[in-house]
Amino acid sequence: MPRVPLKVALPAAVLILAAGGCSSAAVQSTPTPATPPSTPSAPSSPGPPSARPSAATAQIVIDNFAFSPANLTVHAGESITVVNHDSTTHTLTARPGSAFDTGPVNPGQSATFTAPATPGTYPYVCTIHASMHGTLTVH
Template sequence: MTLFRNAVALAACIAFTAACSSSAAPATSAPAAGGGGASAAIDISGFAFATTALEVTKGTTVTWSNKDNTTHTVSSGTPPTKDGKFDGQVPAGSTFKFTFTDAGTFKYFCSIHNSMTGTITVK
């Protein structure tokens, strides 16, 4: 009976996780107050980038904020290979900022935890 309860609990956890994951359209950035360039924010929490697909305009500064209790990186490229466009180490409680000046699609990942990935599309 305990095995059955454990299996049901596991199935419920998997269903909840799937329901909370997003395959919706990418988030978009908003212009910054005061007439400056646009800005966007991505939290790092639970060993994941909270926003995995973001669409911004050229000149947007994206800020990644590490809410975890361990260091992560924000490294352009596809795991495990960095492509050198941007690369920042983000200790617990810290941020990393990068301004996107060129149009294109920019994949990024945490080089410490390769399962953490995301994409920024710059129009």
């Protein structure tokens, strides 16, 4: 058998050992916890409307310094997402009063608030741009 110079043999041995380490690492795996068997859920009674969480989500889009739709009707407790498509920050704030307020919604961002529990008509404005206004009607 021919003699292999030490300069070649040593790097080759390192590569072989490294490759062996990689392959053994691939064999070793972290056990994945078993998924518990699914159990049938108990039938749920819907309960009174005030006790049920609302699954619906309404949306108001801010674009070109206007709320769309400007007048929105929702159910008490419904989630409302406000999406800002403008190039500047806006708010959607109940006026008068403090029934809801998104706080500043930056360009390209959104905020979500919950409609008041008390039915009624709630005027709102952008506190940064007073010419922007609308009405939230809660049933």
